[in-house]
Amino acid sequence: MTEPLNPVGEVYLVGAGPGDPELLTLKALRLMKQADVAVYDRLIGPEILQLLEPRVECIFVGKAPDHHTLPQNDINRLLVDLALQGKNVLRLKGGDPFIFGRGGEEIQTLMAAGIRFQVVPGVTAAAGCAAYAGIPLTHRDFAQSCVFVTGHLKEGTLDLNWPALAQPRQTVVFYMGLKSVEHICERLREYGMAPDMPVALVEQGTLAGQRVHVSTIAGLPQRLIGAGARSPALLIVGEVVKLHSQLMWFQPAPLS
Numbered sequence: 001m002t003e004p005l006n007p008v009g010e011v012y013l014v015g016a017g018p019g020d021p022e023l024l025t026l027k028a029l030r031l032m033k034q035a036d037v038a039v040y041d042r043l044i045g046p047e048i049l050q051l052l053e054p055r056v057e058c059i060f061v062g063k064a065p066d067h068h069t070l071p072q073n074d075i076n077r078l079l080v081d082l083a084l085q086g087k088n089v090l091r092l093k094g095g096d097p098f099i100f101g102r103g104g105e106e107i108q109t110l111m112a113a114g115i116r117f118q119v120v121p122g123v124t125a126a127a128g129c130a131a132y133a134g135i136p137l138t139h140r141d142f143a144q145s146c147v148f149v150t151g152h153l154k155e156g157t158l159d160l161n162w163p164a165l166a167q168p169r170q171t172v173v174f175y176m177g178l179k180s181v182e183h184i185c186e187r188l189r190e191y192g193m194a195p196d197m198p199v200a201l202v203e204q205g206t207l208a209g210q211r212v213h214v215s216t217i218a219g220l221p222q223r224l225i226g227a228g229a230r231s232p233a234l235l236i237v238g239e240v241v242k243l244h245s246q247l248m249w250f251q252p253a254p255l256s
């Protein structure tokens, strides 16, 4: 049997972790070496892109907060088109593709188009930031469960199960919550969380520029005024944050 002239390529949906390139998995690295083209988001830093072969075509599709360089449907279509051109496509996403990463939507499109794909999990921001900030997300003395929630405001509000989030003995991690810090802290207090509940905002987690702002849900909005906190940033709410002062180990590079 003769081979088709232009066999269809495969898509590798790969989680690149929260930033430190050494948090890439071996599988991610292997597929990065096999790719012909890389389609990547804003959270993928230059140190990770440098690991690609020089021959690899790199396509930036954006996804800054509130600003998608390419709308999601166009990204889905792009992946299909590149694979139909016979290319092996590396779809590189920050953290884990299935945690607030829209990876599910992308592979639904691939599945519908009959394109082969593989999914490689990555270290999600909650795990990476917590580890590098010395904040265990669970701890027998403080938290028996941990919840990951979106802090992304829709029409100026967050439609979340606040009574459940305000429960004691759990850790609540808000992704995309930098702009909604005030709203989140207010709602948690309104639904019964103690005003002195510790909270940490981890900025640029696992990277040389990591900063950890520790406060309480009553004090954080004030604490951030003038701090110049920048995205990406993750909010960790819960008693486990108390452990930060004892367990912090990661020394980010000093500002030059």
Ligand SMILES: C[S@@+](CC[C@H](N)C(=O)[O-])C[C@H]1O[C@@H](n2cnc3c(N)ncnc32)[C@H](O)[C@@H]1O
Pocket (backbone or CB within 6 Å): 018, 019, 043, 093, 094, 095, 096, 097, 098, 099, 100, 101, 123, 124, 125, 126, 129, 174, 175, 176, 177, 202, 203, 204, 205, 206, 207, 231, 232, 233, 234, 235
């Ligand atoms: C669209 S979500 C993508 C999450 C990603 N799929 C994951 O599993 O980590 C983007 C949010 O992840 C969080 N994030 C990602 N990388 C981060 C980092 N290095 N430091 C702090 N937060 C990070 C921030 O809350 C950011 O707004």
